Amino acid sequence: MTVKDILDAIQSPDSTPDDFAALPLPESYRAITVHKDETEMFAGLETRDKDPRKSIHLDDVPLPELGPGEALVAVMASSVNYNSVWTSIFEPLSTFGFLERYGRTSELAKRHDLPYHIIGSDLAGVVLRTGPGVNSWKPGDEVVAHCLSVELESSDGHNDTMLDPEQRIWGFETNFGGLAEIALVKSNQLMPKPDHLSWEEAASPGLVNSTAYRQLVSRNGAGMKQGDNVLIWGASGGLGSYATQFALAGGANPICVVSSPQKADICRAMGAEAVIDRNAEGYKFWKNEHEQDPREWKRFGKRIRELTGGEDVDIVFEHPGRETFGASVYVTRKGGTIVTCASTSGYNHEYDNRYLWMSLKRIIGSHFANYREAWEANRLIAKGKIHPTLSKVYSLEETGQAAFDVHRNLHQGKVGVLCLAPEEGLGVRDEEMRAKHIDAINRFRNI
Numbered sequence: 001m002t003v004k005d006i007l008d009a010i011q012s013p014d015s016t017p018d019d020f021a022a023l024p025l026p027e028s029y030r031a032i033t034v035h036k037d038e039t040e041m042f043a044g045l046e047t048r049d050k051d052p053r054k055s056i057h058l059d060d061v062p063l064p065e066l067g068p069g070e071a072l073v074a075v076m077a078s079s080v081n082y083n084s085v086w087t088s089i090f091e092p093l094s095t096f097g098f099l100e101r102y103g104r105t106s107e108l109a110k111r112h113d114l115p116y117h118i119i120g121s122d123l124a125g126v127v128l129r130t131g132p133g134v135n136s137w138k139p140g141d142e143v144v145a146h147c148l149s150v151e152l153e154s155s156d157g158h159n160d161t162m163l164d165p166e167q168r169i170w171g172f173e174t175n176f177g178g179l180a181e182i183a184l185v186k187s188n189q190l191m192p193k194p195d196h197l198s199w200e201e202a203a204s205p206g207l208v209n210s211t212a213y214r215q216l217v218s219r220n221g222a223g224m225k226q227g228d229n230v231l232i233w234g235a236s237g238g239l240g241s242y243a244t245q246f247a248l249a250g251g252a253n254p255i256c257v258v259s260s261p262q263k264a265d266i267c268r269a270m271g272a273e274a275v276i277d278r279n280a281e282g283y284k285f286w287k288n289e290h291e292q293d294p295r296e297w298k299r300f301g302k303r304i305r306e307l308t309g310g311e312d313v314d315i316v317f318e319h320p321g322r323e324t325f326g327a328s329v330y331v332t333r334k335g336g337t338i339v340t341c342a343s344t345s346g347y348n349h350e351y352d353n354r355y356l357w358m359s360l361k362r363i364i365g366s367h368f369a370n371y372r373e374a375w376e377a378n379r380l381i382a383k384g385k386i387h388p389t390l391s392k393v394y395s396l397e398e399t400g401q402a403a404f405d406v407h408r409n410l411h412q413g414k415v416g417v418l419c420l421a422p423e424e425g426l427g428v429r430d431e432e433m434r435a436k437h438i439d440a441i442n443r444f445r446n447i
């Protein structure tokens with residue numbers, strides 16, 4: 001039995017759930033990994049010079065044992081998220097520490113503590129097998145998976161599953177991720193694949209769309225409302241391309257920050273009117289490594305006021321971190337919110353706290369999305385209210401290059417990876433709905 005037989009079953013229109021259930025599983029499959037004995041390979045290099053193409057491998061790995069409440073999924077496509085970039089450059093920590101810690105929690109979790117880490121936190125594919133206790137999903141179901149892995153044995157996570165003390169991001173803090181021909185997930189991660197999308201389109205929004213939804217829309221995040229001015233850093237990137245869509249769809253006014261005319265055009269094509277090219281306008285928030293320049297914060301704030309007719313922003317959608325955080329706090333309106341989910345340029349932020357407390361601003365930390373938020377975010381994709389922002393698609397063999405592109409900020413929107421899917425464009429089940437949204441679906445393609 002090989003993965004080729006699985007692909008044949010997926011591509012045959014006659015395959016039934018019983019056919020999938022009867023398919024013998026292969027003993028091994030191909031997966032994107034990083035290796036534990038290579039975690040020091042970039043020691044001494046600057047972050048920028050750590051090259052994912054050197055640390056990312058395509059290996060044959062044994063199929064993991066399936067446990068209660070879990071599912072094995074044939075992965076047709078996945079996508080590159082920045083967390084896979086972090087894993088591949090072993091920053092800020094080697095992710096093998098997460099696997100070791102998880103492995104110590106239970107007999108079943110021990111499976112995750114291996115000398116290789118199969119990475120990837122998105123997938124679109126077909127359920128192959130479900131473990132004991134799984135009733136809502138069956139072999140043959142076409143699914144996407146969100147990346148929240150929780151145990152829910154503590155009451156801490158019972159209102160908001162992100163607060164579970166054993167909360168982990170699948171494919172980052174757990175093994176058996178989505179950049180592979182087969183993935184192991186908890187069945188609660190599964191959601192229906194949007195019918196009008198191809199495998200690679202369906203695989204691309206998951207992580208960033210859910211994160212942007214909690215961060216911007218959910219009451220657990222900024223709770224954006226109609227008319228809000230929302231400053232969105234990296235507005236054509238992974239998170240930002242969804243934040244921009246949420247702002248527009250929710251009646252808010254996105255002020256999109258990008259770094260090239262081409263990216264500015266993409267934001268305008270999405271419907272944004274206020275766009276700042278941070279490169280063209282030459283903002284230099286840091287005079288040197290240690291000292292910021294408040295005059296530059298003010299120049300940035302004045303530009304925002306020009307674009308909003310004199311208003312300051314209600315919400316800043318933050319993720320660049322150290323580089324921008326001082327400016328973000330400064331330009332937020334009195335009583336406004338800075339909501340942050342990352343620190344790409346450095347996690348030791350500095351800002352002038354007088355502008356926070358005297359103007360009653362709030363900083364909110366946000367991370368991925370709880371089960372329900374991830375489901376709601378996927379529902380918006382399935383209903384054609386929010387669209388994938390897939391720009392380019394690589395093969396599984398080329399994942400290192402795909403991660404390199406994201407690390408070097410050479411990409412737009414999301415970068416996809418074909419796993420079992422032999423070509424792009426497969427898996428669409430609702431052509432009529434697709435036709436309605438085709439321009440929006442293709443907006444980021446090949447630019």
Ligand SMILES: C/C=C/C(=O)SCCNC(=O)CCNC(=O)[C@H](O)C(C)(C)COP(=O)(O)OP(=O)(O)OC[C@H]1O[C@@H](n2cnc3c(N)ncnc32)[C@H](O)[C@@H]1OP(=O)(O)O
Nearest residue numbers: 081082083086091092093121147169207211341342367368
């Ligand atoms: C969905 C996609 C998302 C993304 O892309 S996010 C971007 C990528 N992610 C990252 O960059 C984050 C990577 N993770 C980390 O950098 C680390 O993961 C953290 C900094 C988040 C946490 O570090 P750690 O070392 O795991 O945690 P500690 O809390 O510093 O150390 C654990 C020990 O410290 C004890 N401790 C925790 N809080 C306290 C306290 N308040 N007072 C005293 N001790 C404390 C614990 O119990 C435990 O102890 P014991 O080692 O003995 O088990």
Ligand SMILES: NC(=O)C1=CN([C@@H]2O[C@H](COP(=O)(O)OP(=O)(O)OC[C@H]3O[C@@H](n4cnc5c(N)ncnc54)[C@H](OP(=O)(O)O)[C@@H]3O)[C@@H](O)[C@H]2O)C=CC1
Nearest residue numbers: 082211234237238239258259320323341342344345367368
């Ligand atoms: N906590 C969570 O749940 C999540 C956290 N993340 C984290 O968020 C970060 C961004 O992820 P994602 O959006 O997918 O990544 P992308 O690289 O796709 O997009 C980020 C965008 O941010 C902008 N940017 C990068 N560096 C700077 C800077 N120094 N100053 C201003 N803008 C900058 C760039 O846009 P431009 O050059 O056009 O300005 C870039 O396109 C990563 O660190 C990731 O790990 C991501 C998802 C979930």
